[in-house]
Amino acid sequence: MSAAAGPAPEGVALEVDEELVGAVDFAKGDGLVPAIVQDASDGTVLTMAYMDAEALRRTLATGRSWFFSRSRQEYWQKGETSGDRQYVREVRLDCDGDALVVLVDQHGRGACHTGEHSCFFRTIGSGPGVPVHVPVPVPEP
Amino acid sequence: MSAAAGPAPEGVALEVDEELVGAVDFAKGDGLVPAIVQDASDGTVLTMAYMDAEALRRTLATGRSWFFSRSRQEYWQKGETSGDRQYVREVRLDCDGDALVVLVDQHGRGACHTGEHSCFFRTIGSGPGVPVHVPVPVPEP
Numbered sequence: 395m396s397a398a399a400g401p402a403p404e405g406v407a408l409e410v411d412e413e414l415v416g417a418v419d420f421a422k423g424d425g426l427v428p429a430i431v432q433d434a435s436d437g438t439v440l441t442m443a444y445m446d447a448e449a450l451r452r453t454l455a456t457g458r459s460w461f462f463s464r465s466r467q468e469y470w471q472k473g474e475t476s477g478d479r480q481y482v483r484e485v486r487l488d489c490d491g492d493a494l495v496v497l498v499d500q501h502g503r504g505a506c507h508t509g510e511h512s513c514f515f516r517t518i519g520s521g522p523g524v525p526v527h528v529p530v531p532v533p534e535p
Numbered sequence: 536m537s538a539a540a541g542p543a544p545e546g547v548a549l550e551v552d553e554e555l556v557g558a559v560d561f562a563k564g565d566g567l568v569p570a571i572v573q574d575a576s577d578g579t580v581l582t583m584a585y586m587d588a589e590a591l592r593r594t595l596a597t598g599r600s601w602f603f604s605r606s607r608q609e610y611w612q613k614g615e616t617s618g619d620r621q622y623v624r625e626v627r628l629d630c631d632g633d634a635l636v637v638l639v640d641q642h643g644r645g646a647c648h649t650g651e652h653s654c655f656f657r658t659i660g661s662g663p664g665v666p667v668h669v670p671v672p673v674p675e676p
Contacts, residue, residue, distance in 0.1 A: 408660035415659055430571050430580055434664060437578025439571055442634040454660045483664035488654040489647050493583040495655045499664040506630050514627040514636045518556055519549035519595045523575060523624035523640040 402473075402501070405457030405481050415454070419491040420447055426462060427492055431472075431505060433512075434483045434497040440505035441513040443472075445494065450485070457482050459496060478502030543614075543642070546598030546622050556595070560632040561588055567603060568633055572613075572646065574653075575624045575638040581646035582654040586635065591626070598623050600637060619643030 420427060426444040433440055443461040445453065449469055452460040459472045459480040473479030480498040487494060504511035561568060567585040574581055584602040586594065590610055593601040600613045600621040614620030621639035628635060645652035 403665050405665065406662050408662040410660040411658065414657055417657075418659075428569050428583060430583065432578075432580060435667070437573075439573060439580065439636050442569060442571065442629065450659075457662055457664070481665035482660075482662065484661045485659040486655040487657045487659050488583065489649050489651070489656070490654075493655075494659075495580050497664075499666055501665070501667055508630050510630070513629040513631075514634075515630070516555055516558075516628045517552065518559075518591075518626040518628050518635075519551040519623075520625045521547050521549040521598055521623065523598070523638075524544050524546065524622035524642070525640050526576070526642055 402477065402479055403481075405479075407457050408454045408482060408485065410454050414487055415450070417491050418447070418450065418487060418494070422492045426464070427494055429459075429461065429494040429496050431459060431480060431496045431498055433500050433505075435499065438512050439514055440480075440498070440500060440511070450494070453482055453496070454485065459498060472505070473502060476502065476507070478504060480505070543618065543620055544622075546620075548598050549595045549623060549626065551595050555628055556591070558632050559588070559591065559628060559635070563633045567605070568635055570600075570602065570635040570637050572600060572621065572637045572639055574641050574646075576640065579653050580655055581621075581639070581641060581652070591635070594623055594637070595626065600639060613646070614643060617643065617648070619645060621646070 425446045429445045431440045446462045449460040449462045479501045484497040506513040566587050570586045572581045587603045590601040590603045620642045623639050625638040647654040
């Protein structure tokens with residue numbers, strides 16, 4: 395949290411599977427795919443934003459998250475103004491190619507502009523669920 | 536995995552914060568919000584689908600995940616044909632109200648129609664990231 399640590403580190407470019415980059419279906423969402431940003435250290439879903447092909451390319455090349463703002467119609471790099479940078483460890487593609495998971499090291503205060511670590515800090519509903527039954531093996535007699 | 540366990544259990548209705556249900560911004564996405572489905576047991580992002588107000592209402596009331604299919608223009612309940620049911624523990628809303636995280640107990644084979652546990656089983660790129668620096672306190676002399 396201290397600013398005494400000196401300048402923020404650069405990102406590290408990712409090793410890329412170009413075939414899979416070509417498999418991203420940008421057409422379905424008018425050039426954009428949702429990018430689910432997840433904390434690589436504890437699995438928290440931090441935020442959701444959108445990438446077009448160029449934002450994905452920049453993310454892979456710089457090792458920091460780039461998005462495309464639908465409202466402002468411009469590219470933005472997370473943390474560029476706030477300092478709350480996201481360094482990317484992995485980008486994953488879903489089965490039908492129209493959504494991404496971006497695993498990051500979240501630096502600074504967190505991912506949310508409110509100061510929360512995650513943008514998903516409000517609980518609409520909660521319950522016990524139905525935990526998956528793990529059968530206890532019956533020992534042979 | 537065994538089918539010997541008898542009929543699948545019912546879901547359990549969630550305790551709901553009605554004010555937050557009203558805070559979901561469906562208008563921005565033409566009546567739909569992306570719902571990020573996450574495994575409550577290990578944090579894996581399982582899939583992403585879309586909910587409208589009615590799908591969210593059904594999810595909260597039944598304790599199982601309901602979505603709205605954009606391509607088929609119809610409601611579907613996860614696992615109804617496959618048996619791979621999602622029992623919901625929690626639904627969270629993001630800061631600007633236009634995305635949901637749904638924490639589930641994933642039963643059956645998994646969330647993906649391919650048989651994978653998660654739909655995000657393909658890695659486009661990977662790298663070391665920049666792990667968050669945890670300063671080691673310097674002891675007072």
